[in-house]
Amino acid sequence: MPWNFEMVQAMYPSTSNGYLQRTGDRWNLNPQSVANKIRSLEKVEGADPNSEATLAKARELTAGQALTTKPYMSPTFGYLCQWISEVAGGSDLDAILRHADKYLNPHWIDGGLYYHRCDKGWDDDGNFTFVDAYTGNAGIGYARLNIKEGQKKMWEHPRTPDEVNQNPWVDGIDLGQDVDCLRGTWDVESRAMLISLRTWNGIEKKIRLLAKNLPSGRYGIYENGKLKRLAMVTEKSESLSVDIKVDGEDVDLVILHE
Secondary structure, three states, X not given: OHHHHHHHHHXXXXXXXXXXXXXXXXXXEOOHHHXXXXXXXXXXXXXXXXXXXXXXXXXXHOOOOOOXXXXXXXXXXHHHHHXXXXXXXXXXXXXXXXXXXXXXXXXXXOOEEEEOOEOOOEOOOOOEOOEXXXXXXXXXXXXHXXXXXXXXXXXXXXXXXHHXXXXXXXXXXXXHHOEEEEEEEEEOOOXXXXXEEEEOXXXXXXXXXXXXXXXXXXXXXXXXXXXXXXXXXXXXXXXXXXXXXXXXXXXXXXXXXX
């Protein structure tokens, strides 16, 4: 997809036509039989593929046909979410995620969001409900994290070994500490490391993080806008350690070169 993005983006409306159905503020996924009938009604009768009337007529004309997910390439919904996040993003992505949150049984465990497996393709009202392991544990999650043209950006401008080895980065934080790292970035212009943290369970944790590869010089360490201390980095191989308490509220840490 990233290596032929213009073609994929141009095909997005026609590819999704009939399959993705706007229902209020969300997208639903129609069975293939219904989707094909919607496309036929649009072509033969000039019907609006996104109207409730066209959907109702397509369902009536295909009544009695088995509703199966087998014609789709599995895992359907996970691929669909990833595709929309990369090519469309914005309101279309929000719409398909609203469907997931309403009909695909979302759950949280140990700070992680997943969707329960479900082997039934559609409920009695025609809402897509099928969830496989990939969709529930990875596909939807990836779509939430990705930005529009995210894969395209990585494909066209991959990070070089020099960038990886030279850029400042943060160490000392892992999932076993129950701490979510919401942000960790080096701002080149302001020469500042920006870090945002919180615990997923609201329990206070004491951690020691390490800022590595910082340019040499004096730094001010700010926690939620307040200067906590000054520190010196004499050479690039030296790590700057910061002890910090993290709980359920966001903690913003700025390590600023002075």
